[in-house]
Amino acid sequence: MKITVIALGKIGLPLAVQFASKGHQVTGVDVQQSVVDSVNAGKEPFPGEYRLEELLQEAREAGNITATTDYAEAIPGADAIVLVVPLFVNDDTWEPDFGWMDAATRSLAEHLTPGTLISYETTLPVGTTRNRWKPMIEEISGLKEGEDFHLVFSPERVLTGRVFEDLRRYPKLVGGLSEEGTKKAIEFYEAVLDFDDRPDLAPEKNGVWDMGSAEAAEMAKLAETTYRDVNIGLANQFAKFAESKGIDVFKVIAASNSQPYSHIHLPGIAVGGHCIPVYPRLYLHTDPDATIVRTAREANMTMPAHAVALAKDAIGGSLSGKKVIVLGASYRGKVKETAFSGVFPTVSLLEAEGAEVFVHDPMFTADELKKFGFTAAEEGQSADVLIIQADHPEYKEFGPDTFAGVKAIVDGRNVTDANKWPGVERRVIGAAG
Incomplete structure (x- = not known):
């Protein structure tokens, strides 16, 4: 052909x-x-x-x-x-x-x-x-x-x-x-x-x-991706509640999913990529009464602000003048792609709080990060706060020797090891503070 x-x-x-x-x-x-x-x-x-x-x-x-x-x-x-x-x-x-x-x-x-x-x-x-x-x-x-x-x-x-x-x-x-x-x-x-x-x-x-029909095929693609956004929205709601009650939501989710009728996704700092943040909006274009879809999309969009609030709590108040490094420009780990990445709202919110913000990502050069308007972080530099935005595998191995003087960590992807950060205030979205 x-x-x-x-x-x-x-x-x-x-x-x-x-x-x-x-x-x-x-x-x-x-x-x-x-x-x-x-x-x-x-x-x-x-x-x-x-x-x-x-x-x-x-x-x-x-x-x-x-x-x-x-x-x-x-x-x-x-x-x-x-x-x-x-x-x-x-x-x-x-x-x-x-x-x-x-x-x-x-x-x-x-x-x-x-x-x-x-x-x-x-x-x-x-x-x-x-x-x-x-x-x-x-x-x-x-x-x-x-x-x-x-x-x-x-x-x-x-x-x-x-x-x-x-x-x-x-x-x-x-x-x-x-x-x-x-x-x-x-x-x-x-x-x-x-x-x-x-x-x-x-x-x-x-x-x-x-x-x-073409309409059924169109809806099938929207349905499979919108389901994921709604599911993550529910997981994020569970995560916020669990934090407030001193519950580890990851244990709750693992327990729930141990039987075959529960398939709860994982909470996190942001939902990025070309698909999941976008396709629910395309669905709403022809079904504006889909209140569950709209609510989930709006709930997921609040998670970067929630991460910044956790950072303020972990540092003991204001972020003004603090050096904050956001780890991960990519929207997900091991992918060099920033479409709808949580890095953008997270950096904007931190700057609005008066923080001095840097971005680190092992998949991007300093010049590439600069094109996004970010100041690149270099391993070895000092920082007051780290915020994990993307689950790159490298971040599991980071410790105090990676960035000096870290006082607080907000882990938006549940990838860090608390044992590697002794004496550091650590907040994980969905886990007790």
């Missing part, structure tokens, strides 16, 4: 490489010339994705993948087009910003030829595929969906750093606007993906699953 992948980001490029690894001819489209140049040179444009550069080089050597910025080169004659263009959400209104996706959709529609399957993999509010993309593509292309081309929604369900593994592990969900479109999408994904055996899914088998 001739396949076009639009947007060669941290999901799109691994997808393109996966398709090419199955022997198909793949053209990737990206607005950044630097990304296109890297792909055509067989070099990954961003670090951290397991086996990406190795598989990209193999695909380039086989002549199965190329990249361009030109839609006119990539779209005509394609058997299938897969879009993984970012969808943003306004921080103030929580409304989706379709700007980039609208632009990509218009560009592909201008060059669309009959007989093409179009699959959107970017997470969308329910109804977007049918009510936004279908009329837009039909109007611009002059072609009719269901006759001249087929349109489906098939959400990406992978995490950066382990995309190739997750593509095999999880069922591929497909929802079309017509029975024929769904059939073609199933045939397409069965031709480009491999699936691990999953006896735990019985009586279903791992593979491509027909969701029955």
